[in-house]
Amino acid sequence: MKMSKLFVQTLREFPSDAEVISHKLLVRAGFIRKLTSGVYNYLPLMKRVLSKVENIVRDEMDKAGAQELLMPFVQPKELWEESGRWEVYGKELMRLKDRHDREMCLGPTHEEVITFVAREGLKSYKQLPVNLYQIQSKFRDEVRPRFGLLRGREFIMKDAYSFGTSEAELDAEYENMAQAYKNIFSRCGLDTKMVQSDSGAIGGSVSHEFMVITDTDAGENDVFYCKTCDYSANSNHAVSILPEANTNGNFSKPEVLDTPNTKSIEELCDFLKIEPSVILKTLVYIADKKPVLALIRADKQVEETKLMNAVGANDIRIASSAEIEELMINCGFNAKPGFIGPVLNNGENTFKKQEVTVIADETIKTLTNFVVGINQTDKHLVGANYNQDNAGLTLIEPDKYADIRLVEAGELCPVCKKPLFVTRGIEVGNIFKLGTKYSKPMNAVYTDIDGKTKPYIMGCYGIGISRTAAAAVEAHHDDFGIKWPVAIAPYHVIIVPADLKNEEIKSTAENLYNKLLEAGVEVVIDDRDERPGVKFKDADLIGFPLRVTVGKSLAEGNLEIKIRSTGEVSMVPVNESFDFVMNFLKK
Ligand code: ATP
Ligand code: MG
Numbered sequence: 382m383k384m385s386k387l388f389v390q391t392l393r394e395f396p397s398d399a400e401v402i403s404h405k406l407l408v409r410a411g412f413i414r415k416l417t418s419g420v421y422n423y424l425p426l427m428k429r430v431l432s433k434v435e436n437i438v439r440d441e442m443d444k445a446g447a448q449e450l451l452m453p454f455v456q457p458k459e460l461w462e463e464s465g466r467w468e469v470y471g472k473e474l475m476r477l478k479d480r481h482d483r484e485m486c487l488g489p490t491h492e493e494v495i496t497f498v499a500r501e502g503l504k505s506y507k508q509l510p511v512n513l514y515q516i517q518s519k520f521r522d523e524v525r526p527r528f529g530l531l532r533g534r535e536f537i538m539k540d541a542y543s544f545g546t547s548e549a550e551l552d553a554e555y556e557n558m559a560q561a562y563k564n565i566f567s568r569c570g571l572d573t574k575m576v577q578s579d580s581g582a583i584g585g586s587v588s589h590e591f592m593v594i595t596d597t598d599a600g601e602n603d604v605f606y607c608k609t610c611d612y613s614a615n616s617n618h619a620v621s622i623l624p625e626a627n628t629n630g631n632f633s634k635p636e637v638l639d640t641p642n643t644k645s646i647e648e649l650c651d652f653l654k655i656e657p658s659v660i661l662k663t664l665v666y667i668a669d670k671k672p673v674l675a676l677i678r679a680d681k682q683v684e685e686t687k688l689m690n691a692v693g694a695n696d697i698r699i700a701s702s703a704e705i706e707e708l709m710i711n712c713g714f715n716a717k718p719g720f721i722g723p724v725l726n727n728g729e730n731t732f733k734k735q736e737v738t739v740i741a742d743e744t745i746k747t748l749t750n751f752v753v754g755i756n757q758t759d760k761h762l763v764g765a766n767y768n769q770d771n772a773g774l775t776l777i778e779p780d781k782y783a784d785i786r787l788v789e790a791g792e793l794c795p796v797c798k799k800p801l802f803v804t805r806g807i808e809v810g811n812i813f814k815l816g817t818k819y820s821k822p823m824n825a826v827y828t829d830i831d832g833k834t835k836p837y838i839m840g841c842y843g844i845g846i847s848r849t850a851a852a853a854v855e856a857h858h859d860d861f862g863i864k865w866p867v868a869i870a871p872y873h874v875i876i877v878p879a880d881l882k883n884e885e886i887k888s889t890a891e892n893l894y895n896k897l898l899e900a901g902v903e904v905v906i907d908d909r910d911e912r913p914g915v916k917f918k919d920a921d922l923i924g925f926p927l928r929v930t931v932g933k934s935l936a937e938g939n940l941e942i943k944i945r946s947t948g949e950v951s952m953v954p955v956n957e958s959f960d961f962v963m964n965f966l967k968k
Contacts, residue, residue: 404529419526570866600805632764644719
């Protein structure tokens with residue numbers, strides 16, 4: 382490819398709307414251009430990178446025994462009603478109507494369609510197990526599309542789905558996919574960590590995510606991990622053992638105290654001269670439109686996904702002050718937010734009447750003689766205990782105890798009790814055990830050896846193709862641009878003739894170019910009438926793994942070859958330059 386013909390416009394500046402380095406560099410180096418929020422044109426250089434990632438994925442999936450198919454991007458509402466997800470999938474699901482007013486959606490994922498495909502075609506146990514995958518654009522109307530390709534609204538995904546007859550078969554396929562994923566990411570030049578995670582909207586019981594570890598904002602997930610054993614988990618799923626803490630309030634008797642201006646935990650601690658670990662904190666959330674009281678030891682935070690799962694909801698958010706005030710009024714209390722607490726109103730559970738669910742974190746069980754809000758402004762109950770009269774007040778027994786606590790670094794590993802560490806991660810892929818979550822409601826069954834019909838035991842396995850490419854940029858770049866791993870680089874080599882008017886330089890560059898082309902090397906020659914400095918800048922920015930400069934040193938019979946990833950420069954005799962390039966690419 383001649384640089385003069387390559388469809389690429391590099392920019393002098395980073396785009397002003399980009400926050401993370403992969404977004405900045407992919408735009409500046411001419412790989413992508415935004416069409417509209419969260420939707421990008423993949424220009425020729427990007428298309429080459431994406432195809433390479435796809436081909437690695439394809440190769441490993443095929444080796445692992447999966448078969449590729451391609452499902453439609455537009456899906457009918459009826460299938461989503463069968464699975465029950467038409468109602469519960471939030472606004473991320475882009476819904477539309479055709480000319481006959483039939484409702485459809487743009488595929489954000491394909492569990493429904495693949496289950497339909499399977500039930501049409503996989504009728505007998507003899508055909509199972511099967512793993513089917515596709516590589517395709519997905520659309521999700523994300524709340525916050527950002528970070529360029531890392532969180533787009535339209536993006537490319539590899540999604541695979543396995544069908545089997547038993548849990549054991551699913552376990553084996555899950556392991557098989559985990560290994561395929563390790564191979565895929567390592568071939569893409571990415572170091573990944575396989576971490577336990579929540580199963581989210583897709584559902585199921587067991588799931589793992591593959592994270593590219595980064596210390597930048599681009600990592601949207603907090604990953605807790607142990608350096609002693611191999612425990613690691615997304616914060617939405619991580620558990621820990623708490624180090625010793627004082628959880629006894631040491632008040633001699635239950636008593637209601639005036640606590641003026643103590644609506645925050647900090648103010649309350651200052652006023653009562655206590656530690657937050659002896660306070661029962663009450664937070665209000667709205668889960669599937671209904672209020673939830675979350676009770677937790679006040680030195681700890683609530684993890685929203687865990688709370689959502691404990692409630693059994695599909696959606697959760699913290700309540701606003703106005704919503705808390707309204708709830709208090711509806712429950713017959715006249716108090717400011719900040720003083721809410723799980724207590725009866727004159728012997729009556731007015732929260733229950735308002736359909737409020739009360740979820741208590743496990744930490745509540747260890748509190749004694751604690752401090753708690755009682756729905757009265759500027760007052761708190763101290764020396765409180767469950768199952769006793771608390772100065773005439775009664776604490777509401779939670780509907781459920783659950784682990785809803787956000788783990789913090791320094792707490793102890795649940796496996797080996799050593800301190801946990803935290804880091805950020807970009808989720809590039811995930812694997813889920815779905816079980817019969819889709820096959821049961823969609824009546825997707827096969828006939829087993831005993832003649833009975835049974836729902837398939839399913840798994841699903843996703844990889845963000847476009848996100849993986851962007852994650853590679855996050856992992857491999859410097860101040861000058863991208864340092865593509867060879868396996869997914871758009872081109873392998875750029876040849877820069879430093880002076881096109883010099884016939885010897887020009888012909889040496891062209892000879893090497895033609896020889897490499899013939900050998901199947903993906904090579905670009907920078908034949909533009911530009912200063913060498915401009916050419917070098919573009920070469921570094923775009924991130925060609927090798928740069929061959931034909932310039933001054935040709936007088937001594939040498940070419941200058943620079944390895945982009947290490948910055949290492951070698952003077953290579955002209956007649957050895959072809960072999961040098963070939964050997965580098967073989968590695
Ligand atoms: P996330 O938690 O990041 O939103 P997810 O749990 O919604 O991801 P899946 O639905 O399982 O992800 O999708 C499979 C893969 O698709 C993810 O592992 C990720 O690599 C990729 N992916 C998901 N959402 C996006 C997006 N908005 N933009 C780019 N890639 C995405
Ligand atoms: Mg998502």
